[in-house]
Amino acid sequence: MPTDLSIDLSLTVDRVENITREEFQEKYMIPQKPVIIKHMYGKDAQVYQWSFDYFAKELGHIEVGVFDDESEERKDDRSYKSAGKKMKFREYLELIQEKPTTKRLFLFNVFKHKKELHQHFKFPKIADKVVEFLPLAFFGGQGAITRIHRDMDNSCVFLTELVGYKRVVMFAPEYSKKLYQYPFSTHTSIDVNNPDFEKYPELARVQGYDCVIGPGDTIFMPAGYWHHIEYNTAGLGFAVRSLSPHISDRLLGFWQVGIMTHLDEIFNKVLGDKWFNWKKKAAAKRALQ
Template sequence: MVAKQSISLDLNNHIDVVENISREDFQKYYMIPQRPVIIKHLYGKDAKVYDWTFDYFSKELGHIDVGVFDDESEERKDDRSYKKAPKTMKFGDYLELIQEKPTTKRLFLFNVFKHKKELHEHFKFPNIADKVLTFLPLAFFGGQGAITRIHRDMDNSCVFLTELAGYKRVVLFDPKYSQKLYQYPFSTHTSIDVNNPDFEKYPALREVKGIDCTIGPGDTIFMPAGWWHHIEYNTAGLGFAIRSLSPHIGDRLLGFWQVGIMTHLDEFLNKFLGEKWFAWKTRNAKKRAEGGL
């Protein structure tokens, strides 16, 4: 008798949830070994940052124009990131939209602090990590149903993603599974669909194990360097992320290669070779993933 094929990925790996964690414990159990963790009220329960709401941003910054991404209405490029939003709208109109109804429209890597510098005073990063890039906090807004497709961050930094309103589903995969996830060469992306994996097309996915969790208001999820992440907005949501450099030199060198050299080389070859370059990357992703099967 032939065993029935699984219809979903194995996402049963555990993630710790902690609160009031000391620097010593965070470094020992999570930063040095590069293990994900959910930290409750990282900035302290009384931090002003937890008072940020949709109404607050609509009142303070509703007049500015923001770049909006919408995967459903755009030509998807599985092997690369969108570097510029294809359309703009008033921030206030966008915030009203995502609260009214489900929508795939989202804002990401939005430097809201550039428009209101005093927001930096609303939080102070706790002394649990070193080389924290507090000068570069980035905000994320999305409506119910919006999805940030699976990828690894190009700069290979560690990420502290804090949810302020709403709920997000976060799916994580250890970078040791990069090849089994059919990562495109010269890219930090893959074509797999976390919610509807095609095991016939991508048989190596059977060997992958991940983490499936939800973060809500006051939660910060620590995503170590190079970890793959897929994010869904279960409700309209807003959050922001602070990055820090990995304590491991290898992670930093990989980030330098990816940002400083790899992405530019990929763009050049894509422009020069077009579909032939993408076809080569697709073949090699499959070959690397299934070479050990």
């Protein structure tokens, strides 16, 4: 099979504004379907006024951990545990605005350093069991990429873009095997932009979503959805999570966070490359099922 084909990303994401709880629950939360909501927190919410300059002024003095796929050893079957570089937050913000860079901050708890930021927004009552106390911020320069993965806790995610534009590619969890998910992991080695159909032929049977979010947009990513994110420009956003309405999703999240990832670390330490090689073979075999 030729290697210059693209993955089918023809599914479209609905875009809505002023959606009611009843509409959201019926059309998106219960069926677990993605949607982009404009000004979900209300047009006048202070959170939409956040900017690079604001954070440089308020938190520029703190030291942050920066991740960079180009300068760090990539481990396709697991997440980074710690950032490879430290720098002042102000310097990092200046860097991503100055030129394209793959350096990013993710899962960054800005609220830990400035608690009053919680007062800048209140989550609308469209979802239940929302983890409002722990929103996490994401910063990146043009060209930075968050490689495709599923979130370990298997929660639903409301990702809000405040500055810049991001490309978001998503796949439903039903395609996990066809995406060559590694056992004991929520990762895969496929490259969304340059898929190798000779090495991963089952990608031809996958169908996904491809969209762009900009300032004021919140994208709802249902539990277990695979997502690949690219910074089309320097960007700033944050995510709030909620538990899935389906108990099966919650149980899977408990297994992945509480048991699976720890077993994976143990086997990786004991078996080393043999463990990763087994996972690659198992992923290829499962894709054909």
